[in-house]
Amino acid sequence: MLETFGHLPVAWLLFAVLAAAGFVSFFAGRTEAVLVGRGASERLNSQPNYHGYFVAMATVGPAALILVLYGLFGESIVRAELANELPQRIRDLGSLELGQYLDRIAEHAARSDASSTGNALFDAASARYTDLLGLSRIIALVLALSAAALGFFFAKRRLSTQFRARARVEDGIKIMLFLCAAIAIATTIGIVASLFFEALRFFSRVPVLSFLFGTEWNAQTGADFGAIPLFFGTFMIAALAMLVAAPIGLLSAIYLSEYASPRFRGIVKPILELLAGIPTVVYGFFALQFVAPLVRNIATWINGLPVVPDGLLAAQPTSALAAGIVMGIMIIPFVSSLSDDVINAVPQTLRDGAYAIGATKSETVKQVVMPAALPGVIAALLLAVSRAIGETMIVVMAAGQRAQITPDPTADLTTITVQIVALLTGDTEFDSAKTLSAFALGFVLFIVTLVFNLIALRVVQKYREKYE
Amino acid sequence: MSSPAPPNASPQGSFITEEALKRLKTRHAAERRFKLYGQVAIGIAVVALVTLLISIFGQASSAFSRHVLTFDTTLEAAQVDPSGTRDPGAIERNVSGFNLLLQDELAAQFLPEDADRNLQRELYGMFTRLAVLPIARETADRPETVGTRQSFSVALADDIDLYLKGGVSNRTQVKLGAITPVSGSLEDTVVVEFGRDTAGADIANAIERFRAQGAGDNEPTALIQMGQTWFRATDITDTTASLAYVAGARTMPGADTQGAALVLEQGQENRTVTDRQLAWTMLLKDQGRIKSVLNTSLFTNSDSTYPELAGTAAAIVGSLLTMMVTALLAIPVGIFAAVYLEEFAPKNRMTDLIEVNINNLAAVPSIVFGLLGAAVFINFMGLPRSVPLVGGLVLGLLVLPTVIIASRAALKSVPPSIRDAALGVGASKTQSVFHHVLPLAAPGILTGAIIGMARAIGETAPLLLIGMVAFVAEVPDSPTDESTVLPVLIYKWSTGAERAWEPQTAAAIIVLLVFLVLMNLFAIILRRRFERRW
């Protein structure tokens, strides 16, 4: 019995049951309301349909909530229970190995044609897992069904001519809408909490100061967690990217909004937006395959010049410059579309004022439009920087892994994001300093980009208000 | 003190004064310069895009075709189905049996009886072990063919394929005209005489050119083909050459055999394809048994450690499953959140906070969402790693702000008069929103949702952190199966060591781009069809 439940495709079954319960309760409520309305002297306060919705809501809502909770936590409870029943020697394994062992059990149990593996303990555990899973499902199902039944009867008893079913239903809808909006908040809280607590655990092993100001990073093999080289690499590459993106993005935005004919704008704007739509992994491939070798060849050529001291440039196969250039290209549309908005928000009357005293277009742009748009442009650039700092794939593929501090842009540098990926890819154990350091880095990354974004969004808002 | 501004009404009513004219020249020059900067900036951006696309399409073009060897063989029951049960599963698993068929076929043609292991390995190395897997599957599907003679085609190893597509090493071909062997034997060296005076010099020149280009210690190779036999030139004068046997027919070519030379920039110690393998390949090609075919396995196969067998099928399905979860989370929640914020939320600090929070969330680096997924979904909730369910949830949260912002903009663009009209006929707030506002905003909302999904489908970094880099050889069939997605596959392939991964990666990128283009086209069409200006 338990076993069969352990194998059932329960999700679809439950979905069907819930949908059926919803339909049945809706029609039950509706019919009831019609009957109540027919017998009574006064008219129903709400349409019968709303009574139906109300009953359906009361029936399905609590049951669905229970099942969602089960979906989120059910399996972990089962696993925790199974882990408790396992012999001590297995429980003494590290959390990673234990987790993997449980994964294997779950996987084996999920196969309905599972044959014996020859390992008695494993087979027993696997069978026990199926049983536990089945049991948990039965419990969840019973709970859900009784919640549905209770909801159904209480809701039905409330139906009367005076009952304001529509208002209740709309309250329910509003609560649901609010919960949806709250998910956005929950996400932020989730991000902050997970980063913060994991970072705290990291800082209980590595002092904050030696993390923030140490100059040796060697997380993979050793235990050096000085993040300065990563900060340096991150800002170096972001700066190179901005050197590319800021002038090109700004000048194109100016040209498009002040000079270009509508026809030209209609062609070029989508092309620039195309750049924004390309996935970063594609840029990474471009950087790795095309730009990095180019940078290396040029650096080698410069090294070969007679006036240049030997080995001036590192000329690595992956380099900060390659990553920076490609990241800059990626950010161009970001800068240009944000600046475009900002420049267009500058009122036409200001331009007219400048034209009217005989300023040329470029004088108007440089001396009137840009100063007026400056706060917005700065905000746009800040957002772009924040984007560059948080960009991952390009640097993972084209910047390198070596944590070093060097002003040479043709050397391979590493960044915060590269290290996060390097530390968390593959099987990870959640309580080693190595893994936790990734969360500490993530925390720093989050805070830095958050500050940039907050300032930028605030400036943009102020700016909009000024010209609205 | 100061003089007044000069009276400037010239008698002719002309607008040109000496000084203003001079100034104007520099001002207009500045104007032109400034305009030029703008044009250059746009030019750079466009050139960057074009370069990117060309470099990827250029790389990918070779991956859309591949070279296969066709061969006829008898599916000997003893070899193909040793158990004799005709059980499809057993036949399919018997890859080595099929490999032997292929190897026997090759050996019969090219190897002497007493060939040593190294020579065998060199010949068999022209195919990877799993190249026969499609044949095994085909036979497993039709067990009745066992024992009959069948024609099959198998993919050549990636290096050979790359060589045939022009990669591996720079090379030139030199026509030599008639060649006559004068002395020596195949076991030792053969001395030949060229019929054409300059033949030897042509080869020497080609070698010299490569030597000049190439770096350092690399010695170019000249392979000489005479009929069915291939030699390597060891010593060349203008009219004679000493040749060492490489591969092919083991008979001394007759007098005045037409010959050609293949000069390669690199010696075989610097190449991934040996001289013998080259010679065999060319011989097979001359027999018309190597053909270039459309590389359908790129779409039908799953990932493999061999580039010529690797395909995107599993990743495409993984991407679709992930997108399904993402859409189920982000689209309804995003729309409802937007409806709440735009239509119902009281204007208070809480709402402001949610608003700021959403705008910020939209700008949080994607990798942070990966950390969230790793910490919350995997570590805290204990959901399995590497599955589309978790990937979809993470991406759903990632694009949620995008969907909310787009939906709010769409809702905002519905004029208040519609709401007033609905309220005016006695609809409740909820009814006015769900019956009137939301349907009118639907095209805009849908467009935003598609754009959000387009962002999600190209997202890589967060998925790396929740283990979707795992090697997945089977097409997943539910959101809780281990799987990978297209962008992650691209990342993984791009780190492959063999050269053949490069075109393969570029081809996978094109598959991804096609998805993106389709989604964006759909969004554009939707916008065009339903755009309404109030």
Place this chain on the structure above:
Amino acid sequence: MDGNVEDFTETTTPRQAENMAEMIKVDCRNIDVFYDDKQAIFDVSLPIQDRAVTSLIGPSGCGKSTFLRCINRMNDTIEIAKVRGKIYMDGADINDHSIDPVLLRSRVGMVFQKPNPFPKSIYDNIAYGPRIHGLAAGKHELDGIVESALIKAGLWDEVKDRLTAPGTSLSGGQQQRLCIARAIAVSPEVILMDEPCSALDPIATARIEELIDELRERYCIVIVTHSMQQAARVSQRTAFFHLGKLVEYGDTERIFTNPEDSRTQDYITGRFG
């Protein structure tokens, strides 16, 4: 300071005032303006006198502002606008290829409906024009131009202690006078005003009208206004526009007391508009 007062008296000699009446500064002939395919101005011919205020009145959307913007070729900045016809300023065709709109606009200043000071200091707002046109040889001379422009615009006493304050920190009326000072600073010959008081309160409006009256002695002023009282108060000549056509043009007094066209009559008596 002394010097400026002298300038002021010097430039309005009685001799010039005598000639004023006959002098036509800007002669507009057969002007048509199109926005894409839509015609906004139909065959308007209007000779504009120097040293006088000419007001353009008419119901909204009648093309007054569009017409005004032809005189300094501001319509060039609107992509879809096309202007046909000839405008002569001191005998020279301003739409001629050899005429640079940039130079033209330095001689034909403009003041807009809403005050639009640049996001710069008061000083820089005024100095901007002279700087780009190279009217001042040095800082000292520039100071002089700024000062005299502010004096002429009647703003000097109010702002002389805070020339570095941003132009946007002034009140609406002050901002508009700042814009007038900005226009004056490049020593134009013609000043176009597009409903300069529509965004101002009555006191500020009175102040501007006073200013216009003073400026009349040295400039050719064309003002678009919605208010007939204003037209009557400040202008010597009045042109009435209706649906893109010039209906009537003549001395202000006559237009308001004895209009020839019935539409003018209807408009000034408030029957439409």
